[in-house]
Amino acid sequence: MTRLTTDDIQDIRFELNAYDRYLVSATGRSLLGIGAAAAGFGDVPRFRDAAASIRMAVVPIRSGLGVISGFAETVCGILVHMGFDAFVTGYSDVSGFAEAVDVGAQVILAADDDRFVALCPRQGKTVDNSRATATGFVAGLDLMAGGLDGKRVLVLGCGPVGRWVVEALLMRKAIVTVVDRVAKKAEGLAGWTRAVFQTTIHVGFELGQALSTHLLIVDTTNAAGVIHARHVTTDTRVAAPGMPCGVTSNAREKLAGRILHDPLQIGVAAMACQAVHIIREQPVSLSPAVHDGKSA
Ligand code: 2YG
Numbered sequence: 001m002t003r004l005t006t007d008d009i010q011d012i013r014f015e016l017n018a019y020d021r022y023l024v025s026a027t028g029r030s031l032l033g034i035g036a037a038a039a040g041f042g043d044v045p046r047f048r049d050a051a052a053s054i055r056m057a058v059v060p061i062r063s064g065l066g067v068i069s070g071f072a073e074t075v076c077g078i079l080v081h082m083g084f085d086a087f088v089t090g091y092s093d094v095s096g097f098a099e100a101v102d103v104g105a106q107v108i109l110a111a112d113d114d115r116f117v118a119l120c121p122r123q124g125k126t127v128d129n130s131r132a133t134a135t136g137f138v139a140g141l142d143l144m145a146g147g148l149d150g151k152r153v154l155v156l157g158c159g160p161v162g163r164w165v166v167e168a169l170l171m172r173k174a175i176v177t178v179v180d181r182v183a184k185k186a187e188g189l190a191g192w193t194r195a196v197f198q199t200t201i202h203v204g205f206e207l208g209q210a211l212s213t214h215l216l217i218v219d220t221t222n223a224a225g226v227i228h229a230r231h232v233t234t235d236t237r238v239a240a241p242g243m244p245c246g247v248t249s250n251a252r253e254k255l256a257g258r259i260l261h262d263p264l265q266i267g268v269a270a271m272a273c274q275a276v277h278i279i280r281e282q283p284v285s286l287s288p289a290v291h292d293g294k295s296a
Helices: 016-027 031-038 044-052 071-081 093-102 129-145 160-171 183-197 207-212 249-255 265-281
Strands: 055-059 085-088 107-111 116-120 125-128 152-156 175-179 216-219 237-239
Touching: 016 031, 016 071, 016 129, 031 044, 031 129, 031 265, 044 265, 055 071, 055 093, 071 085, 071 107, 071 265, 093 107, 107 265, 116 129, 116 265, 125 129, 125 265, 129 160, 129 216, 129 237, 129 265, 152 160, 152 207, 160 175, 160 183, 160 216, 175 183, 175 207
Parallel strands: 055 085, 055 107, 152 175, 152 216, 216 237
Antiparallel strands: 107 116, 116 125
């Protein structure tokens, strides 16, 4: 799990209109549209109305390595840009959670050193950034490629994001090959998909050969310089949620508008849209409130 730096994120919230223009040129949809697609919403305008009525709070967390300057403000800026009623709590940590609930936030976003989640307390549900990032980037690749059904897709990296990327690809009936620097991790992921989805994915053992034989690639690694210009053709499309970006600058130039990469935006957009989906599916928790261990 890569820890972002202030440098990685400090300009994001001021460049969201330009980023939307890029996303529309690459995928036909904006950040909201990609997030909505990741959460299974086809009709964006209807979704936008729902979004405006849902208040979201971002709570700075000081545990562990502490606050990343600009992190909460950037997450909030992405949500406001998408049309949500979002704010950063004045307090951090537990006081921030209490503040969020006191002002009626239905979704509370917070990150410590290990997890970045969107909480839906009234529904008793959480949305994890790793899984949302995976679904967001796969939705974007799907839009860039005009559908993934029956298409061969290469996934680099078999960590948490890689696993959820494979799940999202299999749900779109893609033909998946995974590669990881640690062969055992790739084999482990193949075993998991056989057990959970009764589906076989292919394990690639030679990175260069795998890159040269795939036009659709998802890079979830935290390595720089994995995808080079020699691996890129005019039909190659890359979704790269990994930080730092695994695509070299020459390869990015060659890819032109056929690459998706950002440190936070698509993942946050997918988290927010998934939270809206949870709230619309289940306006309030149906399970009886439990106090002192007894049902109320
Ligand atoms: O509240 C704060 O400012 C800090 N406690 C945030 C710490 C976030 C640490 N995690 C990361 O930097 C990334 N895993 C965030 C998600 C990146 C998605 N590609």
